[in-house]
C-alpha cells in the first residue's frame with residue numbers, strides 16, 4: 545500500500561509539473577501576438593518607403609518664406625529633421641526651452657547662439673540640395689555631442 549501511495553504521489557507531482565509547464569507555455573504564447581502588433585508598426589514605414597517618399601516639407605510657407613519652428617533642449621532639436629525645397633528662403637524660428645544652446649549649420653555658414661526662452665530667427669536661402677548636418681554649438685552638458693539634426697534640402 546505504501547508503495548502504491550508513493551507511486552500515486554509521484555504521479556500527481558509529475559502531472560502537476562506537466563500542467564505547470566503547459567500553463568507556462570500557454571502564458572508565453574501571447575508574446576508572439578504582441579510581436580504581431582510590433583510587426584504592424586514596423587511594416588508601415590516599409591510600405592510607405594519611409595526614406596524616399598515620406599519626406600514632408602517642414603513648417604509652412606508664409607509670404608513665400610518657409611517658416612520652421614524648432615525647439616532646442618537638452619539634448620535634442622525638435623524636430624531633428626528639417627525638410628525644405630532647394631532655392632527656398634528659409635526662416636528657422638528656434639527657441640531654447642531650457643538653457644543656452646547654439647545651432648551650427650556649417651554648410652550654410654550658420655552658427656547662432658540660442659538664449660533660453662527667447663525665439664531666435666535664422667534666415668537663409670536653401671541653395672544647396674542634399675543633407676546638411678547641424679548641431680548644438682554651445683556646450684550644454686553631458687549629451688551635448690548627441691544634440692544634432694539634419695537639414696534636408698530637396699532638389700526638384
Ligand SMILES: [Cu+2]
Nearest residue numbers: 645680684691
Ligand atoms: Cu545644446
